[in-house]
Amino acid sequence: MLTSFRSTGEKIESCPDIVDGTWINLVAPTPEEQELVIQQLGILPEFLRYPLDEEETSRVEKDEGQVLITIKIPDPRHEGEYVRYETIPLGIILTHDRVVTVCLKEPPFFGTISEIKDAHRILEDRNRFVLHIFLRTANHYLRHLRLIDRLTNEYETELHRSVRNKELIKLLNLEKSLVYFNTSLKANDIVMARLQSGRYMPISEENEEILEDAQIENQQAIEMAKIYSDILSGMMDAYASVISNNLNIVMKFLTAATIVLMFPNLIASIYGMNVSLPFQSSPHAFLFTMLFAFLLSGLVAYIFVKKRMF
Numbered sequence: 001m002l003t004s005f006r007s008t009g010e011k012i013e014s015c016p017d018i019v020d021g022t023w024i025n026l027v028a029p030t031p032e033e034q035e036l037v038i039q040q041l042g043i044l045p046e047f048l049r050y051p052l053d054e055e056e057t058s059r060v061e062k063d064e065g066q067v068l069i070t071i072k073i074p075d076p077r078h079e080g081e082y083v084r085y086e087t088i089p090l091g092i093i094l095t096h097d098r099v100v101t102v103c104l105k106e107p108p109f110f111g112t113i114s115e116i117k118d119a120h121r122i123l124e125d126r127n128r129f130v131l132h133i134f135l136r137t138a139n140h141y142l143r144h145l146r147l148i149d150r151l152t153n154e155y156e157t158e159l160h161r162s163v164r165n166k167e168l169i170k171l172l173n174l175e176k177s178l179v180y181f182n183t184s185l186k187a188n189d190i191v192m193a194r195l196q197s198g199r200y201m202p203i204s205e206e207n208e209e210i211l212e213d214a215q216i217e218n219q220q221a222i223e224m225a226k227i228y229s230d231i232l233s234g235m236m237d238a239y240a241s242v243i244s245n246n247l248n249i250v251m252k253f254l255t256a257a258t259i260v261l262m263f264p265n266l267i268a269s270i271y272g273m274n275v276s277l278p279f280q281s282s283p284h285a286f287l288f289t290m291l292f293a294f295l296l297s298g299l300v301a302y303i304f305v306k307k308r309m310f
Contacts, residue, residue: 001028001029001033001106002024002025002026002029002033002036003024003025003027023098023099023100023129024098026103027103027104027105029048029052029102041095043066043093043095043100044066044068047061048093048102050070050091051068051070051089051102051104052089052091054088054089054104056070056089057070057089058070058071058184058187058188058190058191059187060191060194060195062199065095065096066095067094067201068091068092068094069091069092069094069130069191069200070091070092070191071089071134071188072088072089072090072185072187073089073103073107073184074087074140074141074144074181075088075105076144081166082169082173083151083170083174084173084174084176085144085174085177085180087180087183089103089104090102091103092133094126094130098126099126099129101133107137107140108140109137109139125207127201127202127204128207128210131207131210131211131214132210134188134192134214134218135210135214137188137218138188138214138217141218141221142217142220142221142224144181145181145221145225145228148177148228149228151170152174152228152232152235155167155171155174156235159171159239171235171236171239172236175232178228178232181221182222182229185225189218189219189222192211192214193215195211196215259300259304260301260304261297263293263296264293264294266293267289267293267296268289
């Protein structure tokens with residue numbers, strides 16, 4: 001999908017044509033749309049192709065007067081009751097008079113750019129536009145990290161009631177999500193540090209403040225992802241120990257119960273043999289035999305109780 005935006009006075013609105021000073025947003029573009037942008041804007045084909053690779057990492061590259069900035073953004077994926085996050089690349093291509101963004105999915109925060117104070121000025125300064133994308137990306141990470149923290153607390157409450165595989169898998173998905181977040185946030189931080197040098201695009205004093213805000217928000221997201229990841233990892237280890245301990249308790253109980261029940265079975269087996277046995281002529285032989293068997297079982301059960309085997 002290809003969408004073009006331009007500044008009209010005091011707001012940003014879509015426009016049907018690709019004109020000077022526009023922002024062209026490509027979301028999972030078709031080959032025809034890619035060819036149109038290449039022909040009309042002279043964008044390097046590889047600059048359009050790189051952000052469409054899910055495995056592409058965050059980086060910044062300059063070639064033939066064009067700059068490609070690739071960052072990673074959160075990509076929530078819901079599979080029934082399970083919530084999992086991955087990250088996908090967002091490419092920002094800067095030419096002398098236009099900004100082109102390329103992504104496999106529509107970034108949710110693009111819809112809120114027009115709500116920024118003096119939003120129309122963003123498209124007038126392409127460097128400021130890029131820095132606002134960094135800032136919005138960091139805020140987007142923070143929102144999802146708070147959601148992950150809330151989901152973790154909910155799953156923990158469910159696990160307190162009953163340790164089930166479903167809740168453990170949910171926690172495992174969140175733990176994997178935090179690994180993706182932590183890696184992508186650190187890569188985004190490196191890109192911002194490279195942009196700060198001014199080698200790829202000039203940073204004015206006013207834009208320097210926006211970049212610093214983006215870096216601060218990104219650092220906060222990195223710290224939150226690290227903290228939540230450590231907490232989740234410790235929680236998973238704790239529940240693994242609880243499950244193992246519960247299994248040991250069950251096995252210990254079953255072993256003790258088997259030993260206690262072994263004596264009546266043993267004595268009954270012996271007295272079931274077709275040979276001469278003590279008290280076989282007595283009318284009370286069965287009673288004495290059962291009393292002796294249960295007496296042994298009771299004694300063994302008492303010993304196990306004293307040793308906390310039950």
